[in-house]
Amino acid sequence: MRTRTLLLLTSLLALVVAGCGAPRASPGTKPTADVLSSLGRDESIAALLPEATRRSGVVGFGSSVGGRPPSSYYAEDNRTVLGQDIDIAEAVGRVLGVRVEREVAGFEAILPALASGKYEVGTGNFGVTEARLTTVDFVTYVNDGQGFAVRADDTRLEKVETLHQLCGLKIAVGAGTTFEATLEREKQVCPANGEPAYEVLTFSENAAIFPGLRQRHFDVIMSTINGLRHAAANQPNLKFLNEFKRLDVGFAFKKGSPLTPAFQAAVNKLIADGTYQRVLTKWGTTASAIPRSEISPPERA
Incomplete structure (x- = not known):
């Protein structure tokens, strides 16, 4: 079922991603500070290499x-x-x-x-x-670590402190990540309390995730704290909720x-x-x- 859902969502988002081309940085997100040019080889540390x-x-x-x-x-x-x-x-x-x-x-x-x-x-x-x-x-x-983000106009969640708060929602994550592992490991938390399970949607291409949220194909993104904070500061209608685990x-x-x-x-x-x-x-x-x-x-x- 998850594979079919992923394929369906991938198809729905294909035009969005194709229209965007390869992922690009948002305006103002290209720091130019030179922080490396003064660095050189440290012989004592290099000696630790095989x-x-x-x-x-x-x-x-x-x-x-x-x-x-x-x-x-x-x-x-x-x-x-x-x-x-x-x-x-x-x-x-x-x-x-x-x-x-x-x-x-x-x-x-x-x-x-x-x-x-x-x-x-x-x-x-x-x-x-x-x-x-x-x-x-x-x-x-x-x-x-792990954090959550939603559309800024979505008032259903203010802070995710337990995964039980996600019951009945669709959560987008990157494939093979700690986010996917955490959600899959705890997936019975909602049915065990008589509530509808949350649905985990995995994506190999992260570029599809933010457009998918904007187009309401899912409800929540679980991703890196730093990545979500940066995205929320540079994208319209995106709200970083909170850190979940460092x-x-x-x-x-x-x-x-x-x-x-x-x-x-x-x-x-x-x-x-x-x-x-x-x-x-x-x-x-x-x-x-x-x-x-x-x-x-x-x-x-």
Whole structure:
């Protein structure tokens, strides 16, 4: 049923997305501050890299590029990738003295591809969860998490504190995300109380989600806190409701990857020298700063 619903909604939204072309940033969402040019290789941190990586000078990334800032998005040329995740990855690469070789991929495809060796590192605002920690290691660089948004003219919800408040509503999420996992795991909360279940609609293409909400194909968006806050500030008739749960976000690696100590040291150097704060200031995400990077910390309670 969910697959049929997704296909139907995809068809309904196809003309909208096609009319918009590739995702573009909203006016005023192209920060130009130079926060990276002064960075150079730190020999002591680069020495933590595996010998093969030091020789090649390249690290292969699989990156999910969302439709809107601040995490990652396409510039108006529809080729250049911008955003907080991009700047932090580039900054780490400069400290390590390696080139970031990025392939854009679907969010739900990246974590499985780490185990196969297709990518060495995954980025895409991946939240650290206990389920993911069974197969993936993380090096954290911000905390973000789960939030909700609705149309500004929709008065049914003011704040989502429990999923029981969503009974009978249609919620749009990205495929393979913590949002989908959270909603699916708790889906019986409404029928258990004699109320209609909420419906989870998953999308591989995030560009379809905001137009779909505007056209009333669903009622609520569950997505990243930073992404929804930014979208609400730059789109008409969109209201950010509230933070639901904070999660650490990190670079993702296959379990036991030898790259993690070097990446952690690089992030901590960026925090110590002020580059990290400048990147987050550039993208308006200073509330997501962490005091230090960790390797595979437990999921936030």
